[in-house]
Amino acid sequence: MALLLRTVARQGLCLSRSQFGVLYRHAVPMGTTANEEMNKFWAKNTQLNRPVSPHVSIYKWSIPMMMSISHRGTGVALSSGISAFALAALVLPESYPYYLDLIHSMTFGPQFLAFSKFALAFPVAYHTFNGIRHLAWDLGKGFKIPEVYRSGYIVTAVTVLTSIGLAAM
Amino acid sequence: MKRFISSHRSRAALVHPGDSSHLGLVVRIMAALVRISSVCCRGVSPLLFRSCSLIRPLAVQKKDRDCPYLISAKIHATPSSYAGSGSKAASLHWTGERILSIVLLGLAPVAYFYPVPAVDYSLAAALTLHGHWGLGQVVTDYVHGDFKIKMANAGLFLLSTVTFAGLCYFNYHDVGICKAVALLWSK
DSSP states (O other), X not given: OHHHHHHHHHHTTOOXXXXXXHHTTTEEEOSSOHHHHHHHHHHHHHHTTOOOOOOTTTSOOOHHHHHHHHXXXXXXXXHHXXXXXXXXXXXXXXXXXHHXXXXXXXXXXXXXXXXXXXXXXXXXXXXXXXXXXXXXXXXXXXXXXXXXXXXXHHHHHHHHHHHHHHHHO | OHHHHHHXXXXXXXXXXXXXXXXXHHHHHHHHHHHHHHHXXXXXXXXXXXXXXXXXXXXXXHHHHHOOSOOOEEEOOOGGGSSSOOOOHHHHHHHHHHHHHHHHHHHHHHHHHOOOHHHHHHHXXXXXXXXXXXXXXXXXXXXXXXXXXXXXXXXXXXHHHHHHHHHHHHHHHSSOHHHHHHHHHHO
């Protein structure tokens, strides 16, 4: 008995499965991963046609929430824009300078041009700066609630300033 | 763990090896300890890493007598916590995503100061892959069901392939990404 205990204590880290069975008689290890569990949940509940409780529609919106979904929104929008541009490059017959001049001739003045530059720069700047904020989180920094709000305000301010600066160029 | 061993050793000294009832009691104590530690102390790892302070044997002994039925604890043990190896694919993917983000961040000033074809193609690759992985996370979050997930990912793969092809075509046959942005901003 003491021998078994000593063996267990010394081996510490690497128990083989047979020893596992002896010690964990009353603990049932799950054979599934978290991903499989999640899929099982969704499959079962959609199959039973269960309604989903209101969540995003009732929870009070906060700045971090809005910034998070904006990060995703700008990401999807920019990605779609790039894909649309690439598709156009493959499909359209003429070259880029041609179409650029075409659009330029159709515009309504310098203010419109400045505004459209701002509209292009804003999502890029926001996604970039909020992306840096995300990378800081990935390093484990800035999770305290006041820090989250502070970094959020900084990102928003820098985004607006950068977009104005870029639009003026 | 050390406390437990020393107290057990003192108990073992009083027990004759052939005495089966004592042996059974000790095994049950051990099992109950493990059971309770796995329920209380976040699953498998504390016992493996010997850092969890186990409950004193005497208290357990009494509790064991009061509860004749067995409490089963279901442990969610991912494969990597067994002695065998688990897949590190998801973890490496996560790290790859972060590294790519940093690379893309670095490419932006380089593209501004050195608008050469090498940067054009690097930008095409980095942008496409970053977008592909990002949209992949969106699919993972919102699409459920094996078939739908497969279809969504297949569609995404197609979109990313076409995007990369289009950007490379643009880089080769047209002005290139860096010049395109410069031209756009010069108007």
